[in-house]
Amino acid sequence: MSEINKLTGREYKPFTYYGAPDAENVIVAMGSVTETIKETIDYLLEKGEKIGLISVHLYRPFSAKYFFDVYPKSVKRLTVLDRTKEPGAEGEPLYLDIRSMFYESSMKPFIVGGRYGLSSKDTTPSQMMSVFENMKLKEPKNHFTVGIVDDVTFKSLPILPEINVCCSGTYAAKFYGLGSDGTVGANKNSIKIIGDSTDKYCQAYFAYDSKKSGGITTSHLRFGDKPIRSPYLVNTPDFVACHVPAYLEKYDMLKGLVRKGTFLLNSIWDVEETKHRLPDHMKKYMAENKINFYIINATAIAEELGLGNRTNTIMQAAFFKVANVIPYEKAVSEMKKAIYKSYGRKGEAVVNMNYAAVDKGGEVTKIEIPAEWASVKIAAKEENTNIPAFITNIMEPMNSMKGDDLPVSAFLGREDGTFPSGTAAYEKRGIAVFSPEWQPDECIQCNQCAYVCPHAAIRPFLLTEEELANAPEGTKAIQGVGGPLKAYKFKIQLSVYDCTGCGNCADVCPSKNKALIMKPFETQLAEADRWIYMHEKVGYKDTIADKFVNVKNSQFSQPLFEFSGACAGCGETPYIKTITQLFGDRMIIANATGCSSIYGGSAPSTPYTSNKNGNGPAWANSLFEDNAEYGYGLQIGASKLRERIELKMAESLEKSSVNADTKTAFEEWLKNYWLRRT
Numbered sequence: 001m002s003e004i005n006k007l008t009g010r011e012y013k014p015f016t017y018y019g020a021p022d023a024e025n026v027i028v029a030m031g032s033v034t035e036t037i038k039e040t041i042d043y044l045l046e047k048g049e050k051i052g053l054i055s056v057h058l059y060r061p062f063s064a065k066y067f068f069d070v071y072p073k074s075v076k077r078l079t080v081l082d083r084t085k086e087p088g089a090e091g092e093p094l095y096l097d098i099r100s101m102f103y104e105s106s107m108k109p110f111i112v113g114g115r116y117g118l119s120s121k122d123t124t125p126s127q128m129m130s131v132f133e134n135m136k137l138k139e140p141k142n143h144f145t146v147g148i149v150d151d152v153t154f155k156s157l158p159i160l161p162e163i164n165v166c167c168s169g170t171y172a173a174k175f176y177g178l179g180s181d182g183t184v185g186a187n188k189n190s191i192k193i194i195g196d197s198t199d200k201y202c203q204a205y206f207a208y209d210s211k212k213s214g215g216i217t218t219s220h221l222r223f224g225d226k227p228i229r230s231p232y233l234v235n236t237p238d239f240v241a242c243h244v245p246a247y248l249e250k251y252d253m254l255k256g257l258v259r260k261g262t263f264l265l266n267s268i269w270d271v272e273e274t275k276h277r278l279p280d281h282m283k284k285y286m287a288e289n290k291i292n293f294y295i296i297n298a299t300a301i302a303e304e305l306g307l308g309n310r311t312n313t314i315m316q317a318a319f320f321k322v323a324n325v326i327p328y329e330k331a332v333s334e335m336k337k338a339i340y341k342s343y344g345r346k347g348e349a350v351v352n353m354n355y356a357a358v359d360k361g362g363e364v365t366k367i368e369i370p371a372e373w374a375s376v377k378i379a380a381k382e383e384n385t386n387i388p389a390f391i392t393n394i395m396e397p398m399n400s401m402k403g404d405d406l407p408v409s410a411f412l413g414r415e416d417g418t419f420p421s422g423t424a425a426y427e428k429r430g431i432a433v434f435s436p437e438w439q440p441d442e443c444i445q446c447n448q449c450a451y452v453c454p455h456a457a458i459r460p461f462l463l464t465e466e467e468l469a470n471a472p473e474g475t476k477a478i479q480g481v482g483g484p485l486k487a488y489k490f491k492i493q494l495s496v497y498d499c500t501g502c503g504n505c506a507d508v509c510p511s512k513n514k515a516l517i518m519k520p521f522e523t524q525l526a527e528a529d530r531w532i533y534m535h536e537k538v539g540y541k542d543t544i545a546d547k548f549v550n551v552k553n554s555q556f557s558q559p560l561f562e563f564s565g566a567c568a569g570c571g572e573t574p575y576i577k578t579i580t581q582l583f584g585d586r587m588i589i590a591n592a593t594g595c596s597s598i599y600g601g602s603a604p605s606t607p608y609t610s611n612k613n614g615n616g617p618a619w620a621n622s623l624f625e626d627n628a629e630y631g632y633g634l635q636i637g638a639s640k641l642r643e644r645i646e647l648k649m650a651e652s653l654e655k656s657s658v659n660a661d662t663k664t665a666f667e668e669w670l671k672n673y674w675l676r677r678t
Helices: 001-008 034-043 064-070 093-101 125-136 183-196 245-249 269-277 280-289 297-303 312-323 328-346 348-361 371-375 389-399 450-453 465-468 483-487 504-508 527-538 571-588 595-601 625-656 659-677
Strands: 014-019 025-029 051-056 079-082 110-115 171-178 200-209 216-224 239-242 260-268 292-296 365-367 432-440 458-462 489-494 515-518 588-591 618-621
Touching: 014 064, 014 432, 025 034, 025 125, 025 389, 034 051, 034 125, 051 280, 064 389, 093 110, 110 125, 171 183, 171 312, 183 200, 183 216, 200 328, 239 245, 239 312, 245 260, 245 465, 245 483, 260 312, 260 504, 269 348, 269 365, 292 312, 297 312, 297 348, 312 328, 312 348, 432 489, 450 458, 450 504, 450 571, 458 465, 458 527, 489 527, 489 618, 504 515, 588 595, 588 625, 595 618, 618 625, 625 659
Parallel strands: 025 051, 025 079, 079 110, 171 239, 239 260, 260 292, 588 618
Antiparallel strands: 014 051, 171 216, 200 216, 292 365, 432 515, 458 489
């Protein structure tokens, strides 16, 4: 280590100390959390606190000699942090080692232990502030946890407000994008541009939704004139960008945005409509904190330029325009160099298209914040008593990216790891840019659109005259064709908020003039109430025609796999959906690990659901077993349970200990059981 010191100029020893030479309260820790602690120490040293950190660089073999070489003699209290929980032990590994080392020492500080980063939670300076505050108490809490609200065993430390402890001059930015819209790629380019063309230090973290394409992405960027030591996500940004208008109601994107910070929105509306669309809590926050608010219609620009949903280059240019991290002209020049390098081989037209996107990205509009917004009263959220408690208490906070804020008590009753089925139906992501509009006069009732829909977001319904009369105003239907279907009205219905806008349905439609036309998402919002009526009131008349005869008939059955997080246009999920329409009410699924396990059971979203009788697929995934082996085990288990039932029934019949009705039921079950076995 001494030789490494000579070569690198950095201090490497089994243990190193950082902080006040006369520190009284000291943390012992190892790993990346030590950088977070050092930032917090610098912040608190300026306030006159006597604190420090002993970083462990060599854990095994553990050396008391090297530990005491850096240990301040002034220490009165030690907190040992472990990033693990070891049930059954007296404490975590590093904590036990430190305690045993002091057993025979004349220096015996008060020692407590704690856990951080459990479940991969981010460890922030505010959490380390809480650790130092704990050491000031008359009786510091031992065996505590930070970053979790433990209201069951009450072992957690208080969660304090987030603070900015980065070096002065550090600029932090946060970007909310949609998987596959290019946001992450654009931000990686921004880091390269700033890092390669200036002397600034750069850092980037990217957080991805498990839904991948179509899921949310968050990019966390920092730039500064001094080295950046923060190994945690941005929580007090100077700049926030929202690349997806639908996120306004879904996420608290302004949380932590500093006073006089900047908010950039990809808005599909004009200035006045944008003001109207903003949630009240955003209006109030922007007015109270004097936020600089900019908008640009990157969606329309991308469509105009032929870029589809790739708004990334436009939003990247807009960021450089309003953030002013580097001169805008320099940023434009560097962006165009990167474009030529990336797309030069694809031809001049593609290069010029992206050049135009860069130029258009500078056309941002600043919206002045009305002073009266500071007085906006935020109405309490209306509670929907029809929504299950799991959705309200667990799923909605998780989907709003507030899952880390959930207390331990929220998961009581979920110790076995099971989640209820059918939760994906409550997400209503609304991520489509374009959605299909049904043209009843052109429809030939083939149901191909429903068959190929990857998310079961478009379905055929059969209605009686009475059901059609009671439908929401403006509901159109046509006369059913084919055998028993003639007695009903036929309608293709879209669940607009579950549609991903892939266009598979419109592409597959064999009708001459197309019975489905892709229209802007906002023009189809009226279908939301109509969907509820069709799904809940009309229901699925799957006994009218034999669903095993052809594809058309199969689509009148309720899909028991719906609204998954699969990519838009996925080619796998239509097969799964159709299987559940045929056999879903008695399926047990042993899922392999891969795409199908992610969109099949990505917490808290479960696309497998049940029918009106409560029957549906039971789904499980084993990460450490081959799925065929895992499924075989499930099958053997089910067979053994049936054999046990058979023995119990046979025993009861031999003893004549059941009444006549029960005897008949037992005999019928046994007869069918043996028929299935043979």
